[in-house]
Amino acid sequence: MSEAEAQVREEDEDEDASESGEEEKPRAKVAAEEAPTVWQRATYRWTAITAVMAAMLVLYTQHPYYQQGQFTPWRSVFPVAFVGWLCFGLIYCKATIEKFSARRYVLRDGGLHLIMLAKVGFQDRLSPFAWRVVSLLAASGAILGLGRALTPAASGWHGEYASGALFGCAALCAILVARCLRPAEIWRKIRNRRIRTTLLAICVKGFFTPLMTGFVVGHVTSLSKAWLAHKHLPPIDYKVPAGLNLFGQISLWWHNVGARFGDFLSSGADVSGLFSLGSWTQGDVSFGLGLAYDFVFMVDCGWALAGYASESRWLGNKTRSVEFTALGWVSCIFCYPPFNNVLGTYLPLDNGPAQISDPVWLLVFKAATVFLFAIYSSATVAFGWKFSNLTNRGIVSRGPYRFVRHPAYLCKCSAWWLEHIPTMTLPKALFLSGLCGVYALRAWTEERHLSLDPDYVAYKKKTPWVLFPGVY
Numbered sequence: 001m002s003e004a005e006a007q008v009r010e011e012d013e014d015e016d017a018s019e020s021g022e023e024e025k026p027r028a029k030v031a032a033e034e035a036p037t038v039w040q041r042a043t044y045r046w047t048a049i050t051a052v053m054a055a056m057l058v059l060y061t062q063h064p065y066y067q068q069g070q071f072t073p074w075r076s077v078f079p080v081a082f083v084g085w086l087c088f089g090l091i092y093c094k095a096t097i098e099k100f101s102a103r104r105y106v107l108r109d110g111g112l113h114l115i116m117l118a119k120v121g122f123q124d125r126l127s128p129f130a131w132r133v134v135s136l137l138a139a140s141g142a143i144l145g146l147g148r149a150l151t152p153a154a155s156g157w158h159g160e161y162a163s164g165a166l167f168g169c170a171a172l173c174a175i176l177v178a179r180c181l182r183p184a185e186i187w188r189k190i191r192n193r194r195i196r197t198t199l200l201a202i203c204v205k206g207f208f209t210p211l212m213t214g215f216v217v218g219h220v221t222s223l224s225k226a227w228l229a230h231k232h233l234p235p236i237d238y239k240v241p242a243g244l245n246l247f248g249q250i251s252l253w254w255h256n257v258g259a260r261f262g263d264f265l266s267s268g269a270d271v272s273g274l275f276s277l278g279s280w281t282q283g284d285v286s287f288g289l290g291l292a293y294d295f296v297f298m299v300d301c302g303w304a305l306a307g308y309a310s311e312s313r314w315l316g317n318k319t320r321s322v323e324f325t326a327l328g329w330v331s332c333i334f335c336y337p338p339f340n341n342v343l344g345t346y347l348p349l350d351n352g353p354a355q356i357s358d359p360v361w362l363l364v365f366k367a368a369t370v371f372l373f374a375i376y377s378s379a380t381v382a383f384g385w386k387f388s389n390l391t392n393r394g395i396v397s398r399g400p401y402r403f404v405r406h407p408a409y410l411c412k413c414s415a416w417w418l419e420h421i422p423t424m425t426l427p428k429a430l431f432l433s434g435l436c437g438v439y440a441l442r443a444w445t446e447e448r449h450l451s452l453d454p455d456y457v458a459y460k461k462k463t464p465w466v467l468f469p470g471v472y
Contacts, residue, residue: 042093045111048118049089053082054142056206065338066210072240073217074210076249083146100313108318110311113198120185122177134176141169193321200322204390205308211336212305219298224264226290233263282359289366296370300377307387317385320392320453328445332389334438352425365418372415375400379408395455397463404465405447409439443467 036044060066060078093111106112144166190196225235238256240249311317323329333339356362380387382399400407413436420428443466450456466472 038094038097041097042090044115045093045097045109046090048111048114049093050085050142051138052114052202053085054138054145057082057145059206060210069239070214070218070337071210072214074213076240077213078210079146086142096313105313108194110198110201110318113195117186117189117195120189121182122180130176130180134173137169137173137176141166141173144169196324197319197322200324201311201319201391204322204388205311207333208336208389209305209308212301212308215301216298216305219294219301222294223291223298226287226294228263230287231263236260282363285363286366289363289370292370293366293373296373296377300373300380303377303380303383304387307383307385307393310385311393315385317393319388320394321449322392323390323445323449325445325449327441328449329390331438331441331445335435335442340435349420349428349431350425351423352428354422355424356422362422365422369415369419372411372418376408376411376415379411392450392453392456395450395453395459397459402463403469404467405460405463406443406467409443410467413439 057078060071060075066075144162147162190199228235236256238252240252307317311319323332334342356365379400382401383393383396386393386396400411404410413432416432416435420432447466451460
């Protein structure tokens with residue numbers, strides 16, 4: 001056993017001893033008190049998770065970064081998800097507690113970790129009456145906020161009185177809670193490995209889920225535009241006005257998209273032409289490869305979105321650990337907006353003069369690029385519900401991972417070079433070299449993180465090649 005593995009196991013044993021119950025109390029005192037019912041335990045967890053989702057709702061609807069157009073789909077989806085959680089989350093929590101009641105599940109319960117943080121942060125600092133006031137203010141603010149999100153801008157929910165009440169509830173609640181914080185106690189509890197994993201996993205979800213939602217919608221839009229252009233039909237091009245509520249967005253979408261569903265259906269000529277290979281022109285092949293390109297990324301981002309947006313005992317994708325170093329986080333998020341724009345600022349990815357102009361060779365490069373991206377997408381699909389950057393939700397050894405440990409990074413970087421060879425310039429080559437260097441650093445930090453898991457150590461013995469079978 002390595003020193004790192006021994007340290008992890010020692011931490012688990014220490015935490016098992018300190019977290020054997022849902023409250024840090026002497027066993028005699030716990031036995032003397034009445035145990036909480038299943039409904040009470042479910043309510044505690046539902047409340048803790050609701051508080052986190054409410055904070056995210058404020059972030060996604062108020063922060064200037066999330067007011068950009070690429071996050072419009074997420075700003076539409078998240079309030080609906082929040083309402084769904086408010087309606088059905090309590091039932092879900094109860095069913096989960098009853099189904100997964102073994103001690104090994106309780107110790108890794110993210111909702112319980114949030115409750116423990118709240119207890120050490122506020123215990124004995126707020127009177128029962130003050131807690132009721134805070135709960136009333138928070139509930140009032142949630143109702144007012146949802147009313148604004150789900151109703152037209154001209155309704156009373158957006159008036160001066162409703163807006164003042166909303167911000168008043170939020171301010172009073174924040175003041176009451178902030179006055180009673182015990183940051184030293186909270187920080188001491190955060191140092192616990194399992195609680196730190198829960199908080200870091202929330203950060204991972206909070207950052208990547210909105211991005212992936214925008215990526216999926218972008219690729220679906222590209223597919224629809226290309227298909228309509230192929231059928232010589234005008235594109236569906238509309239923008240959601242700022243501040244439009246959910247029902248208004250649904251109505252606008254139906255008016256612009258739903259009314260044109262028939263345009264997307266294939267005609268008999270389309271189907272017959274698909275199987276008449278001899279009639280294909282270079283333009284047809286290029287069009288098909290373009291559709292395949294967007295389809296591959298739609299599948300990739302859609303599958304990744306499903307992984308980020310879901311984490312449940314029922315799906316078997318609970319987070320075991322999260323990358324614990326700043327280097328690992330920086331090397332990962334530097335590959336995504338807005339951080340990846342930094343490299344493009346200093347090394348622009350501009351096209352130079354055509355180095356390769358032969359149409360046949362251009363199609364060959366394009367086909368090879370789509371093929372490599374398809375392998376990259378299949379690596380994402382191989383994770384199933386377990387996909388997530390920066391986290392270990394279980395070791396995967398199927399699909400491309402049977403041959404090398406980082407097939408996605410290998411294929412993605414190779415595809416980028418093939419994609420840009422026809423218009424390669426020195427700044428572009430430096431950009432791609434730097435970007436691939438970042439992915440190499442990601443692979444190294446992931447190896448270091450995952451190697452703390454004995455399952456990954458066993459996987460490395462079974463699959464010894466990092467990138468190239470038989471070479472490295």
